Amino acid sequence: MIDYIKGTLIEIEPAYLVVDVNGIGYQLICANPYRFSTDLSLEVQIPTYHYVREDIQRLYGFKNKIERTLFEKLLGVSGIGPKGALAILASGEPEQVVSAIEAENDSLLTRYPGIGKKTARQIILDLKGKLEELSPSLLNPTNPTVEIDKKDNLQDALEALRSLGYVEKELKKVEKELKSETLETDQYIKRALALMLKT
Template identity: 40%
Template structure:
């Protein structure tokens, strides 16, 4: 198994990048949390997991050990494959996810892409003893209310479109949460979001 790759980012897409390692380009699938931390032409090291199927070999990359460890925990659960796990990592910070688990917060978990109520209950059951120690400091402040979670297909499509325009998720999600009730289509949300970003009329 390939434990990590270190090389130059030659291409960067919504859900994957190419890492040039001495002239060999590795396609590495990444979550938005990793995408936000890398740029084209930068030299990066990503922890990797190789997913083997009958018809494909797929390499998943993670900027931090924390993300990698959570990915392994998620994919150990029946019904959660790499695609769903990466969607979860794209929507929530690993520590915020662990706090939601410790508090058995079904409401937060069911907002994550690919996670219904039964899956959320199974995640809590299987991970509650594996998430490590949650301290009082972790539980104080704005940890849970600040979770970035995509709540629907329209929001997700608007998010992906804005990411493609060069904005990052940390600045996109507060704007989408603010305007989501005012727009019912991707086009409407994009127009409203862009007005927010450029400081135009609301």
């Protein structure tokens, strides 16, 4: 397994990052790539998960090892693939997901794209009581933000949410409220997810 990638972050796209390691660009698929905005052009060390199937190989990148562990746990649940696991991680708040699982709150889990009632119950059945190591106290603090164009930030955030599986109908419901706020791209994504999970 590839435990991490260490190199220069050279590109941020709605669904992935590109890290240059000695002249080779590694594409790391992420739940919310814009959380790495302050690291652009800097050396980074990103925990990874090497996903291998007969017809596909992909590298997934995470903000910290806690997120990667939750991703791995979710992949072990029947009916959950990488895309579904990333959609659950996109809010950047693993502790909320863990709390929902421990409280058997399947209604919150079904608000994520691709997670139906049956899959939510399966997540709870498979993972409840098995997530003790995912303590919120171990999570990395939020990176400081930098000033970038508000309009571009919002459009980038909406594109990232589309890549996670959210549909236009869901995005239109929150876009109006998001337009009234001035946030960084990663903050727009977290805010949109918070609004959608409440509805």
